[in-house]
Amino acid sequence: MTSLQDATTAPVLFPGDPGYDQHRRVWNADIDRRPAAIVRCRDAKEVAAALTWCVRHGHDVTVRGGGHNLAGTAVIDGAVMIDTAPMTDVAFDLDAGTVTVGAGCRWGDVDRPAAEHDVAVPAGVVSHTGVAGLTLGGGAGYLARMYGATVDYLVSAEIVVADGGILTVSADEHPDLFWALRGAGHNFGVVTSFTFRYVPLPGLATVRQALYAAGDRREVLRFYRDWALAAPDNVTTYARLLTCPPYWSQVPAAHRGEPVLSVATVHYGDPAAEPALTGPMFAQATPVYQSLKTIPHVTLQHATDDEFRYGIGHYWKHIFLESLADEVIDTAIDWCDRYPGRPLQAHSNIAHQMICPFEVIGGGGQMTRRDTTATVMGSHGLPWGANIGADWEFPDEKPELVAWAKGFADAMGPYQGGTYINFASVQGDIEVARQVYGGNYDRLIAVKKDYDPANVFRRGLVDLSGGRDQ
Structure with missing residues (x-):
């Protein structure tokens, strides 16, 4: 495993290293698992390098954003965790009416600077929830009745897909993958940043x-x-x-x-x-x-x-x-x-x-x-x-x-x-996936085959393999 350190410029933590126990922990205290290594990625290039090495050497991969997922799929015994927590940049484009958020951010990291501009991104109800997990599963909170779901405000995303490619996806670029990310996004790659439209704060x-x-x-x-x-x-x-x-x-x-x-x-x-x-x-x-x-x-x-x-x-x-x-x-x-x-x-x-x-x-x-x-x-x-x-x-x-x-x-x-997939305490099988995604399931399988044919991201919340061997 030492060659993983040479494959990426990101810091890599192994069992026994300082910080290893801290970064393997997730919100749900019932989850107590020990990954083979934790790669603390700071940008998409570091993610791509670590992911490419893992695929080449046959190592299972998990992805951690905020670590708030109930099922604890961010961490699996013996897998390599790609940890995006160091990606915490938040940048507002007031002319475009958007905010770009790093995948390691919690919603409090977005809500606080947004309040200074009297705007908000419709999201959850707990500030230490991760932006990535909530968004990729859909997202709903206090503002949902007024504005809808978090994914309705996602304009684009930067994602590292299974072959190590770094893509920008939107309604105009890779629209099929963009559609799939908004509600089933845990299964298609490592999203490293999100760009959202924001809404005006509707008062007290x-x-x-x-x-x-x-x-x-x-x-x-x-x-x-x-x-x-x-x-x-x-x-x-x-x-x-x-x-x-x-x-x-x-x-x-x-x-x-x-x-x-x-x-x-x-x-x-x-x-x-x-x-x-x-x-x-x-x-x-x-x-x-x-x-x-x-x-x-x-x-x-x-x-x-x-x-x-x-x-x-x-x-x-x-x-x-x-x-x-x-x-x-x-x-x-x-x-x-x-x-x-x-x-x-x-x-x-x-x-x-x-x-x-x-x-x-x-x-x-x-x-x-x-x-x-x-x-x-x-x-x-x-x-x-x-x-x-x-x-x-x-x-x-x-x-x-x-x-x-x-x-x-x-x-x-x-x-x-x-x-609702964000409130699932267990990783689901094909039956659960069909229950969650209904008529969208077959289309998701088609997108999965295009962007992750080897099912590298099989540690997501549901099984989108379409019955292929894992």
């Missing part, structure tokens, strides 16, 4: 949250399913089922340790207009707790980083839903009341985004109206996205929690209309 974000007692959950959720889809585009909504942590002292003692429903809204624009728009949602029952705050978008993007902190193990299932029918609501409540885990919220402050057994993200808005044929991110045309989350601190808690999450997902199977 007003965040309202209420917790409802166990006996009010069904009726509140039944109202939520109709109200949330009809809400204005500048109002994003969330509903979550969880057990109230005993340390949430703001909640009356009778409800601590008991099941509760959290409903949260994020309104962009004049704070004075917010009460009239969200009032009906919060008038359905008497909350046991409520909060209201108005903050800048960039503050909102960082507001729940502690909730989704490093050091926690995760196993999540994601499902798209056509409706929140009564049987869906009843199934979710039943399974959440059986959750075998412990409250892992970060602290006594009650955040609007939190680790929880089940959440529903209100759809509608631009996410429903977007052209689902323009990118691979097609399942987001369905109105509801739901996450089943099992989370733990200690390894002996994992087996029961994973079994619960799988059972919950099976129970929701009859109502499922696809899944």
